[in-house]
Amino acid sequence: xxxxxxxxxxxxxxxxxxxxxxxxxxxxxxxxxxxxxxxxxxxxxxxxxxxxxxxxxxxxxxxxxxxxxxxxxxxxxxxxxxxxxxxxxxxxxxxxxxxxxxxxxxxxxxxxxxxxxxxxxxxxxxxxxxxxxxxxxxxxxxxxxxxxxxxxxxxxxxxxxxxxxxxxxxxxxxxxxxxxxxxxxxxxxxxxxxxxxxxxxxxxxxxxxxxxxxxxxxxxxxxxxxxxxxxxxxxxxxxxxxxxxxxxxxxxxxxxxxxxxxxxxxxxxxxxxxxxxxxxxxxxxxxxxxxxxxxxxxxxxxxxxxxxxxxxxxxxxxxxxxxxxxxxxxxxxxxxxxxxxxxxxxxxxxxxxxxxxxxxxxxxxxxxxxxxxxxxxxxxxxxxxxxxxxxxx
Amino acid sequence: xxxxxxxxxxxxxxxxxxxxxxxxxxxxxxxxxxxxxxxxxxxxxxxxxxxxxxxxxxxxxxxxxxxxxxxxxxxxxxxxxxxxxxxxxxxxxxxxxxxxxxxxxxxxxxxxxxxxxxxxxxxxxxxxxxxxxxxxxxxxxxxxxxxxxxxxxxxxxxxxxxxxxxxxxxxxxxxxxxxxxxxxxxxxxxxxxxxxxxxxxxxxxxxxxxxxxxxxxxxxxxxxxxxxxxxxxxxxxxxxxxxxxxxxxxxxxxxxxxxxxxxxxxxxxxxxxxxxxxxxxxxxxxxxxxxxxxxx
Numbered sequence: 001x002x003x004x005x006x007x008x009x010x011x012x013x014x015x016x017x018x019x020x021x022x023x024x025x026x027x028x029x030x031x032x033x034x035x036x037x038x039x040x041x042x043x044x045x046x047x048x049x050x051x052x053x054x055x056x057x058x059x060x061x062x063x064x065x066x067x068x069x070x071x072x073x074x075x076x077x078x079x080x081x082x083x084x085x086x087x088x089x090x091x092x093x094x095x096x097x098x099x100x101x102x103x104x105x106x107x108x109x110x111x112x113x114x115x116x117x118x119x120x121x122x123x124x125x126x127x128x129x130x131x132x133x134x135x136x137x138x139x140x141x142x143x144x145x146x147x148x149x150x151x152x153x154x155x156x157x158x159x160x161x162x163x164x165x166x167x168x169x170x171x172x173x174x175x176x177x178x179x180x181x182x183x184x185x186x187x188x189x190x191x192x193x194x195x196x197x198x199x200x201x202x203x204x205x206x207x208x209x210x211x212x213x214x215x216x217x218x219x220x221x222x223x224x225x226x227x228x229x230x231x232x233x234x235x236x237x238x239x240x241x242x243x244x245x246x247x248x249x250x251x252x253x254x255x256x257x258x259x260x261x262x263x264x265x266x267x268x269x270x271x272x273x274x275x276x277x278x279x280x281x282x283x284x285x286x287x288x289x290x291x292x293x294x295x296x297x298x299x300x301x302x303x304x305x306x307x308x309x310x311x312x313x314x315x316x317x318x319x320x321x322x323x324x325x326x327x328x329x330x331x332x333x334x335x336x337x338x339x340x341x342x343x344x345x346x347x348x349x350x351x352x353x354x355x356x357x358x359x360x361x362x363x364x365x366x367x368x369x370x371x372x373x374x375x376x377x378x379x380x381x382x383x384x385x386x387x388x389x390x391x392x393x
Numbered sequence: 394x395x396x397x398x399x400x401x402x403x404x405x406x407x408x409x410x411x412x413x414x415x416x417x418x419x420x421x422x423x424x425x426x427x428x429x430x431x432x433x434x435x436x437x438x439x440x441x442x443x444x445x446x447x448x449x450x451x452x453x454x455x456x457x458x459x460x461x462x463x464x465x466x467x468x469x470x471x472x473x474x475x476x477x478x479x480x481x482x483x484x485x486x487x488x489x490x491x492x493x494x495x496x497x498x499x500x501x502x503x504x505x506x507x508x509x510x511x512x513x514x515x516x517x518x519x520x521x522x523x524x525x526x527x528x529x530x531x532x533x534x535x536x537x538x539x540x541x542x543x544x545x546x547x548x549x550x551x552x553x554x555x556x557x558x559x560x561x562x563x564x565x566x567x568x569x570x571x572x573x574x575x576x577x578x579x580x581x582x583x584x585x586x587x588x589x590x591x592x593x594x595x596x597x598x599x600x601x602x603x604x605x606x607x608x609x610x611x612x613x614x615x616x617x618x619x620x621x622x623x624x625x626x627x628x629x630x631x632x633x634x635x636x637x638x639x640x641x642x643x644x645x646x647x648x649x650x651x652x653x654x655x656x657x658x659x660x661x662x663x664x665x666x667x668x669x670x671x672x673x674x675x676x677x678x679x680x681x682x683x684x685x686x687x688x689x
Binding site: 093097099152153156157158159160161163164165167168171172175176178179180300304307308311315353357360361363364365366367368371372375 | 422428474477478480482483484485486487488489491492493494495496499500503615618619622626657658659660662663666667669670673674677678679685
């Protein structure tokens, strides 16, 4: 008699949401209804294991510049920059449900803003020659300002209207980048002044650390790690706390959120600005890695890539954004590096499927497959795998 | 004055082509509430089929195959992807169509490569001269064809059972289903029709004075997005008006570029988006779109 009652207790939370229901119901199925309750308690990940994994991962990331060559360091730095930008987009599109196709515009504002603020006057190029930290802060603030200036339009629109309105930003950005020669250098772009912070310059002058020559990529690697960690921590706090709840409420039901006392317009404008600032910082880091900014890079393809990142990784979470950014950024690099060893992929220009094209097939298909078969993205897959393993143990 | 008339006519003509694309976009949105970012790839698919086949089977047959092919691709996307989505968030579905678009456009641009594929249309580069005004024949053909097709669709929406079913679904899907309308059939037919319309648009986007179909053609199709948004996503009249406004704006901005140098070069490509932003500032649901009313 007691068995059905207990099963119903364990099954009770199931209708709360498709995301929450999956793990408990599967454990209840595998361990039997009688232990359903205890199994559900075990599903919660032990904090200590997570902390150990994080510490080991962090140490590994810190040690990598001593072992990897420049190619992989650059790829890793691009992934870090993309991760910062993707976290910003995930705050906006994933957590708040505001579709943005204009993320590459704000990346461009950050990248070029840094160049203009930090660069010296060079020929026809304007530059203010500000110190590094001021230039980075200024570039991020500029990107935020650009987001704020767009908010009269963004505040009125929703869904597809907002998506296509932000698409306009990309085209406006391209137009300005190609035409404002004294600021942007036109079609060929402008060189990026190396960052110097407190006497340390992130350029190619060699500093030997533990018998490993440290050039720009090695030094930037640590700067990137610090920036990413701070950004991830901050976004995590935003999402987990009061503002995150408000943003999710706006995504799920705008009117209900308003009725509950969420200042919808202010929160939406705020998250738009915050997301733009994340993009701006990502743009600064990208510029520092590339050492030359070109307008062509900041086009619509880049904006679509960022959307691909957050969908593939998982909408609405920091870890999802980081996972997706690593996936989408490293995929073409890996395919390029190992194009000879891989089937179906051939070197660019030989007539076969080039690595860049292959990676676009893969992440395009990944978007479709993940939304259809794995709502929640790769992060959810990892979480689910973790749960089933613990059940078997 | 002559320049002005020429630019106006050319703008109306290219605008009617944008209206064709925007109409397909709106039809899909009405039937399935999906914003179809894969529209550019449908256009490229139809155009590519037409351009490749015209040497073997002649222009008209190739155009027919192109229309049918793009319609099939549209219906297939609907069947394989859109119908499989079980969630309720339509903006996530819009991102899915971006994924579809990435795959299709990558494949098609790989096939096209660096080639420029001429369409082999019967109009060639002949120019029609009326008094002092001269305009390419292709532009006239585009305007006439687009007007006929759009007119036929507006009539079909009103009078055929397919049109009534479509409008009923747009109004209220559940009720429509209860009345015996098959939602799946309506939505796949919407995608097929949009594919066909996009192919006709592809034809007129790539004939004289444009050299032919190339990998950048899908970018041209992006200008139909502002056209659809500007008119209102759920309004067929809006698609028509939006297309014409965008076409004339672009034509004027490009034509008087020398007087607009303070805005920078290539302002013609940007003008559609600027006009769209201005309209959205005043009317957030577009010119003819229904304002969303929410009852609490």
